[in-house]
Amino acid sequence: MPLLCMKQVCKSFGKVQANQKVNLTVERGEIHALLGENGAGKTTLMNILYGIYQPDSGSILMDDQPVSISSPGEAISLKIGMVHQHFMLVPTLSVSQNITLGIKERGYPFTDRKEVDRKITRVSREYGLDIDPTAIIEDLSVGVLQRVEIIKLLYHQAELLILDEPTAVLTPQETENLFAVLKRLKEDGRSIIIITHRIAEVQSIADRVTVLRDGARVGCDNIGNVGEARLSEMMIGRQLDTAVRETSHQNRLNEAAVLSLENVSLNGRNVNILSKLTLELKPGEILGLAGVDGNGQKELAEVIVGIRRPDSGKVLFEGNDVTILGVRKRKRIGMAYVPDDRHHDGLILDMDLSSNLILNAHDQPPFARFHFLNDQVRRRHAEQTITDYQVKTPGVGTLVRYLSGGNQQKIILARELDGIPKLIVASQPTRGLDIGAEEFVNKLLLAQRDRGAGILLISADLDQLIKLSDRIAVIFDGRITGLLNNHAGIDLAEIGLKMAGVA
């Protein structure tokens, strides 16, 4: 009899189907990995289990008894506990106060704090989770905070522990410690669900794995039955027959590079986001950057276009050091950026279409003279763009908010390509688009390449990379782990392994 059984769970947010008929079974005393890319629906499924969201349909059974979990409080009383990716701790309170938050201990409101502290110490010793109950949360490092979160669950006597991307913020040593603790918990008869997109982790810790893709379950198997290659295939969803590459054009790989990165490093709060990354991009080529989301792709793009400054290393554009130039200057000399997050980074949703089209040329002629805007030129430019890019809109004065995703992306592309850039950084340019819009974007990128622009194409979609790229670089953990020429016989398994950081 399994401990947990989720059956045919569906959940949608507006038009987005986050979970479609997902099944998940977790046995007692097992570590179950929930594997999938960002946006595959892992966290949504677990938030349903933890009572944060209510499923649209489907059922949850604990010990074969149907349960309805309408709040985290109920989840806790069913002995389910969750450690969120972003820790839920009160920074100004002590460890022991955080752990007992929401519980009325004996003697409440005059809780015997020393007694509670002793109990916490006992639990922490038992599982090797070394902690000082009197320490204040804001003084502790991320690795310790995670221990606090886990002890909190154990203190609540959780039988089923959900960990959302627990290793994302940990150093390798901390990860090793965490895994040792998880194994001890398993031996103790508790069940653990670990959400992750790292295949190597699944292999080293999990007993069974369920793979989600685009909100649906792709497969579930014992870890011994599936290899790394199979897992990456399931996760990324490459179909074996598509991906025919168009090979007609002549690349210019022997010319001088349009962009070179030399030992670029970027430090995060506790981890290195980019470490000594070196990469070259030639004019007239599409360099595909493959990698599982969250391995430094976005930060790399932002370092290239000047939104972020690297902590060390150099960015060279056509041989000139541009490391200290700001975004505006870099765009003026021929860089273009298509950000992955259209709504936050790319568009001003509550300004109209024509304004969004001139967002980085608004103070240049013909759009402005002596700092005065020329409305007529702007409107005519927008009308021309609507025709050229086949943008579907009621008019040039429409707020961008009311356009569809594909048309919004066309606005960004039209704006960025308007200056005839020499370098285009395109981050997930077709994410969330329907097939027609995707085709349009792909063709546009190929046309830009043929014109002689160097394109860095960042995509989690291997199909797209293989279809468009001249070369494919693989990024893992902020490093380039491989650089392959894209030809008909390219080794997909090799790319998959490099993406997972195991080769």
Next chain:
Amino acid sequence: MRNQVKILGELGSMILIAAITALVGTILVLAVGADTGKAFGAFFSGILGSFYSFTEVLVRATPLILAGLGVAVAFQARFFNIGAEGQLYMGAIGATWAGLYLPAMPLYLHLGIAMMAGFLLGGIWAVIPGFLKSQYRIPEVINTIMFNYIAINIVGILVRTVMANKTSPLPMSPRLSDDLHLPFLADPTRLHAGLLVALVSAVLVYLFLYKTTWGFELRAVGNNPRASSCSGISVKKTIVISSLISGGLAGLAGGSEILGVHGRLMEGISPEFGYIAIIVALLGRNHPFGVVLAGVGIAALQIGATTMQRRAGVPASISLIIMGLLVVLILGRQYWIKSRST
């Protein structure tokens, strides 16, 4: 079709808001035991009963429009300037100082310099929180409010010490020379050229916001600072500029009150103009022409209520209650529209 429904909905909700405020106003008048006919008669005759009363509305509207424009500019840049009151007082200090202590010069030049001094001091008073927000992310809401207290008490200190009138025991500055006064527009009323300054400012603010590249950047930053910086607009610079202009306009309101109405610096020259300016900006939807209409409207409400108090014995505080209610209803309406459209 969809647009028509939307416009109808907006119109309907506006009428509903007007109806609710009218209803609450009536209930309040009844509650204090006054004769409603007499009260409302007094209210409207206070506003439009005579040419003089109408000019009084415009005199009251002048500082509201100027400070309201300042608040609107800041709000468009998502710089929540709650400090127009303090900036107004600093502007009043600047104008008085320039009026009292600068050497003799042609009248209009002197008036112009005094108004500029008001703009400058008000601007500086807002740029400090603006700089702190853009450089160190210190919340401007708290800083601008605190700066109100500082400014008001600086006035208190000045009129008792360095700027005190030596010939009078009252805490106020010496009187500016009688010539140094913004020209009257309609003798014998109190209507002065400050109104023209306000109207011209509204036009300039409109041109600045909607016709210049700086205004474009300001609106872009206010709508989405992240996307603005991703496309190369300097968010920090934009916030500093918007706070300078915002405070400067509130400072002009102070200058206009000194040079057009009071003729000297003293405590209490602003019956919370700076706070009411927030309501004016909100009602005017942060658009300069909307601010002009809202400024006149709120001024009319206040003047009408004062007349109602004098003639029908209904406390003028009712106007404040109505204003508070208006704000809550308008905010509630925005929330309601938003939650229905998504």
